[in-house]
Amino acid sequence: MVGRPVRLALCLSPLLLAGGWALAHRPVAYEGAARLVAAGPWWLLAGAGFTCLTWVAASCVRQGALPDRLPPGLLLASQFAAGAANHTLPGGLGAHAVTLRFLRTRGVPLNRAAASIGLYSLARTTAKTLVLLVFLASSPTWRRLGDLLQDGRALVPAVAVAGGALTAAGVLLTVVRPLRRPVTGLLRSALADARVVHGRPCRVLALWGGAAAMPLLQAGALVCVGVSLGLGLPWQHVVLAHLAAGTAVGAVPAPGGLAVDAALVWTLVAFGASPAVATATVIGYRVLTDWLPLLPGALVLSALIRAEVL
Template sequence: MSGRVSARRVWRVVLLAATVAAVVVLSRRLEAADLGERLRSAHPGWVLAAAACSLLPLFGNVASMAALSPVHLPPVRTCVLWLATSFVNLVTPSSSGGVALTVRYLQRRGLPLAVAVTTIGIVQSTSLVVTGVLILAALLRAGRSAGSTVSVPWPLLGAGTAVLVVALLLARLHPRVRRWTAQRVVAPVRAEWPALRRVLTHPGRVAVALLGHLGVPLGFAATLWCAVRAVGGEAPLLLLVLVVVGSSAVTAAVPVPGGVGASEAALTAGLVACGVTAEAALSAALLHRTLTFWLRVPPAWVALVWLRGRHAV
């Protein structure tokens, strides 16, 4: 009993500290960005459209998780979970807190720790594959579009393919590289393969998972596209898919809680590269982050407290 009480006290202290940190970061960010002035000058119809599109990634994550999970996940409670991760990710770098919270949620649903971690690994692995195919399709389509300023970087793609082939040869021939590959790549894949094979025997679940994975980058891209239109700019939707995926990669690589600053900078740079003016790009990036992250923080805190009160995490 004392151990349980002490664990609850530790959790309350952590939650209190996270809340204070979130409030301070959020207030400073909103003050520095002067979002009120920017939103007042934006087109209200496009802002509402961006707000609606910003919900698509949430539903996409829930759909893919529910489809690939070996146990039944209540849709409403799982939506609340993904909302709660927005608060946890604000105070942890590289979304590590959100992953830990999701693993805890799966454990509460009856999965052992190893199976819960494997499930997360399957979801992330399949998401990576789907995102990679989407990026390639966007590059090819953008390069063939009439009037497009984007050309497919065939030399760069060829060099990347050559590097991949050399890496595979090293992994095959060099003993030390072969051992590292067996431990870090082959072993995790073998551990996840039985569960993944069981999922692949249900075409309906696979289709739902694929649609969910596609909904995440396409939802973020649609939100950014509407945000650009709201501030008077224009950019092709296909290019914005590349912008949001690149921004996510930059945010994950920078060890800053919530990707504060890094995500906004990456989105702005990507929009400028797509031909949007610097001022409009910054406004669109801030509006995008406001709808997809900052405005979710207060309800995400409520969602986290709600889940804790029902012992769901």
């Protein structure tokens, strides 16, 4: 049993982290909140609706990645709480850690829980790339994205990092023998669960439908914030900018999506938005989707820990 002081510290830690994060980002949070106050309230309300739907879509993808049935209410609460945890760890590790703990408390073995997180990540990345390709094929404005690549030179560091990571993983698995058995077992478990999941139409719909809906819902929130602030771009351009920026640098390990935000401002400017309004739009989008839910998410995270759901 975990001692009472330890459990109390675990319950309070999300609140302390949320408060520390807010203090560390006072100027940015204040500027974004000030612009949101002057923005169109109905469009911001619509953006908040899209934000809430992203947690529903994330819950669908989590359920679709696992053959076991999970309690819908607790699953949705865990995904809402996972958003708060994402601000403390880079690359989505906070959300994965919360989900892993949730699955373990539901009786899912560790290897199968880890395999479901891998399938979740793969489905999200694949679906987002496919949605981006559909928008690129249907929109003539994709040529403006070429201005960001500078004849492809910007892709060289990303390709080098990805190639280096794959090479390092291959060398480790080849040289370090103790790693082979757990990695092989994890892959075997992942393939077995993937076959079971894809044999059930309801799981396939939840997994791939939710994975395709998530980037569109996030882009919908950005469109609403842009309209409320007078961004002046067609919604198709804003959605394409969001998909392109998120796909290009979404894997950069920066907490809170800082690298994505910088790329998103750059992409909106390339599509014709003024730098000031593009920056305000991204700040407002981040306030609406991440910063405002941060304190409620931390409270839910603390409550789930206290109730031994996590």
